[in-house]
Amino acid sequence: MDPKESCFGYAAQSGEEMMIEVRKGPWTREEDLKLINCIAMHGPAHWTYLARSAGLKRTGKSCRLRWVNYLHPDLKRENLTLQEQLLILHLHSHWGNRWSKIAQHLPGRTDNEIKNYWRTRVQKLAKQLNCDVNSSQFRDTIRYLRLPALADRVQRASAQSSTAQPTPSSNHTDYATVYLPLTGLGLVDSDSKSDSMEAHVSPASDLTCPDEVIVHSWMDVFPQDGPMTGPMSPACSICNDELEGFDGQILEESNGGWLGQGGESFNFLIANDFFIGD
DNA sequence: AAAGGGAACAACCGCGATACA
């Protein structure tokens, strides 16, 4: 018996359709092609209708997920770049498990992909550190040790490439410049209600910037990636100007975290196995 | 070479929000 044939379940439907055959499990190439063709004709909406008109024995929900997480032409298939990993770490430290919100700032990446990255890589690190992934201890590790280390690697890689192709922003080379545009100004969640994650806001957090500003600031650091989203706000220049003078503070903080004095495991904390690629 | 275990990725499930009749 073909294993694929065992992937059928049954789902109750409304109206006269009492029970219809519903296929589950991995998608075949043929199913993918059917779905792609149907979406090309009708557009990516009305998923239940799409599933039926494509002749797929899949739920609309399953079709949508397949499109969003795998078939969409804008998706990137390669590993997460260092920049993307850094951005995920940072955004998660502010927004928690709001994967879709985080994914909005990583073009070509899905919330599922980011979620998987977090579960496999970051939670593994938390386990190694013997602390809870949601603990302030772990967040401090990420913010003050991991992020600086990764930012340093990103900048070194960027510097290498910029020797061949200089950029106007290549003078932004210290962690404070990388990190502060995102944290020092207080990352504001425009639709936040509880904001339970926001326990470590810098003294400069009264200065708020909309998301577009955050992304733009990020692009100041990684200009080679091109714009991520949204227009540049006029407030950007103000925000970035406000950054001047905070470098010392953040660097001091980075040395005075909970690991501070001993620093016994700093080398471990910046171990390469945490990062994909490079 | 085979088995076991872990990592990475893909897919499903449950639930809440929203749209619409």
Next chain:
DNA sequence: ATGTATCGCGGTTGTTCCCTT
């Protein structure tokens, strides 16, 4: 106002691949 369908999100599970023993 209410019921139903659809969509989107986060959590969880299943599958495959790869490395180690």
